[in-house]
Amino acid sequence: MDNLLEVRDLTVQFHTTEGIVHAVNHISLSIEKGEKLGIVGESGSGKTVSMLSILRLLPLPPGEIISGEVLFSGNDLLKLSEEEIRKVRGARVAMIFQDPMTSLNPVLPVGLQIKEALKTHLNFDEKQARTRVVELLNLVGIPSSSDRLNDYPHQFSGGMRQRVMIAMALSCSPELLIADEPTTALDVTIQAQIIDLVKRLTEKLGMTVIWITHDLGVVARLAQRVLVMYAGKIVEQARVIELFHNPHHPYTIALLGSLPRLDETTAVKLVSIPGQPPDMLSLPQGCAFASRCTFVTQRCNKEFPELHGISPEHFVACWEQERTAGVWQRGR
Numbered sequence: 001m002d003n004l005l006e007v008r009d010l011t012v013q014f015h016t017t018e019g020i021v022h023a024v025n026h027i028s029l030s031i032e033k034g035e036k037l038g039i040v041g042e043s044g045s046g047k048t049v050s051m052l053s054i055l056r057l058l059p060l061p062p063g064e065i066i067s068g069e070v071l072f073s074g075n076d077l078l079k080l081s082e083e084e085i086r087k088v089r090g091a092r093v094a095m096i097f098q099d100p101m102t103s104l105n106p107v108l109p110v111g112l113q114i115k116e117a118l119k120t121h122l123n124f125d126e127k128q129a130r131t132r133v134v135e136l137l138n139l140v141g142i143p144s145s146s147d148r149l150n151d152y153p154h155q156f157s158g159g160m161r162q163r164v165m166i167a168m169a170l171s172c173s174p175e176l177l178i179a180d181e182p183t184t185a186l187d188v189t190i191q192a193q194i195i196d197l198v199k200r201l202t203e204k205l206g207m208t209v210i211w212i213t214h215d216l217g218v219v220a221r222l223a224q225r226v227l228v229m230y231a232g233k234i235v236e237q238a239r240v241i242e243l244f245h246n247p248h249h250p251y252t253i254a255l256l257g258s259l260p261r262l263d264e265t266t267a268v269k270l271v272s273i274p275g276q277p278p279d280m281l282s283l284p285q286g287c288a289f290a291s292r293c294t295f296v297t298q299r300c301n302k303e304f305p306e307l308h309g310i311s312p313e314h315f316v317a318c319w320e321q322e323r324t325a326g327v328w329q330r331g332r
Contacts, residue, residue: 002032002033003030003031003032003033003071004031004032004033004035004072004073004175004176004208005029005030005031005054005070005071005072005176005208006028006029006030006069006070006071007027007028007029007030007050007054007068007069007070007071008028008068008069008070008071009026009027009028009067009068009069010024010026010027010028010050010053010065010067010068010069010070011024011025011026011027011065011066011067011068012024012046012049012050012053012058012063012064012065012066013063013064013066014062014063014064015061015062015064016062016281018281019281019282020281021280021281022232022280022281022283023046023049023063023232023280024046024049024050024053024232025046025231025232025233025283026067026233027046027050027229027232027233027234028234029227029234029237031176031208031210032208033175033208034206034207034208035208035209035224035225036202036208036209036211036222036223036224036225037209037210037211037223037224037225037226037227038210038211038212038213038218038219038222038223038225038226038227038240039051039210039211039212039213039226039227039229040213040214040215040216040219040226040227040228040229040255041214041228041229041230042214042230042277043214044277044280045229045230045231045232045277046229046231046232046233047180047212047229048098048180048181048212049063050229051095051178051180051210051212053065053068053070054070054072054077054093054178055077055085055088055089055093055095055178056077056078056080056085056089057089057095065078072088072092072093072176073092073175087121090117090120090121090171090172090174091117091121091122091172091174092172092174092175092176093174093175093176093177093178094168094169094170094171094172094174094176094177094178095169095177095178095179095180096162096165096166096169096177096178096179096180096182096198097165097180097182098180098181098182098184099184100153100158100161100162100164100165100182101153101158101161103165104153104161104164104165105153106152106153106154107152108152109149109150109151109152110148110149110151110152110153110156110164111130111133111148111149111150111151112149113164113168114133114136114137114164114167114168114171115129115130115133117168117171117172118132118133118171118172121172122172130149132171133145133149133167133171134146134149136167136168136170136171137149137163137164137167139167139170139201140163140164140166140167140170140197140201141163141193141197142160142163142164142167158186158187158190159186159190159193159194162182162183162186162190162194163194163197165182166182166194166197166198166201170201170205173205174207175207175208176207176208176209176210177198177202177207177208177209177210178209178210178212179198179209179210179211179212180212181212181213181214182194182198183195183218195218195221195222198211198222199221199222209222211223216244216255216256216259217259219240220240220244223240224239224240225237225238225239225240225313226238226239226240226243228243228249228251228252228255230251230277230288230289231277231278231280231283231288231289232280232283232288233288233304233317234307234317235249235251235252235289235307235316235317235318236248236249236251236252236315236316236317236318237307237314237315238313238314238315239313239314242311242313242314243314244256246314246325246326247324248310248314248316248318248321248324248325249289249316249317249318249321249324250289250293250294250295250318250320250324251273251289251292251293253324254271254273254292255273257270257271258270258271258272258273273292274292275291275292276292278291284301285301285302285303285304286299286300286301286302286303286304287300287301287303287304287305287317287318287319288304295318295320295323295324296320297319297320299319300319300320303319304317305317305318305319310325
């Protein structure tokens with residue numbers, strides 16, 4: 001299959017009064033047409049910043065894309081003019097953001113906000129746009145949708161606002177959908193509904209999806225392949241089944257060890273990751289996870305390991321991956 005998106009050596013920094021924040025550090029990734037890719041990692045690992053950079057949605061300044069290429073259908077999005085990138089955003093690549101209350105304009109009716117994309121990218125007239133908006137709101141499960149076009153965001157619940165955001169993202173049938181932790185602000189029951197909704201709709205439409213989350217349980221349900229990020233770098237990538245059964249990076253092993261399991265026949269103690277994430281203003285010379293790692297050696301503190309393959313579809317950035325191999329199976 002052909003790659004729909006290729007990111008090569010992307011580096012993003014933020015210039016602040018305290019210094020330069022090294023948010024994303026030389027990451028490369030690709031996604032095939034129709035693939036479902038998960039990106040996981042704790043807060044501040046660079047997941048959202050990398051995706052915002054792809055769509056050129058970072059505030060510049062203080063943000064700055066230092067290096068990299070973002071090839072979408074062969075075109076480098078970082079080299080497009082502002083007018084050209086606007087034709088891509090929303091039309092060919094769409095994004096569902098974390099908090100629908102801050103993503104929706106509070107002083108405009110939701111129907112008007114969805115119509116805007118249809119008129120801008122598809123040249124719909126008012127009647128066509130209204131018909132399509134009603135269809136979209138029905139599609140995402142908003143009842144009496146034709147009567148709610150003139151309602152404002154504050155008149156919807158949190159779950160319904162997120163459904164509006166999903167309808168807006170799907171309005172122009174984009175080739176790539178980026179979902180940035182769209183269930184973070186919702187309660188558990190609504191989270192499950194939104195996850196199932198996105199899964200069902202993207203499968204129905206044959207859409208390519210990048211799902212950003214800190215929840216490995218969500219990745220297990222939605223993704224075919226997963227990237228694990230830590231301190232602005234990709235530290236492991238593999239097919240989902242392979243990652244869950246045979247993780248190699250100590251950070252991935254620790255993440256999995258902190259999750260409760262329903263398939264265990266005996267009680268297993270959950271573990272926590274010791275220490276704190278590194279200061280992104282002054283990243284260490286070697287591996288950023290070294291200070292929290294139980295497998296650390298002197299080399300780990302001096303050199304950062306690049307991603308290398310341990311199987312055709314499994315890559316890990318760890319000097320001690322031979323020692324970490326099999327740790328997960330032995331520990332369970």
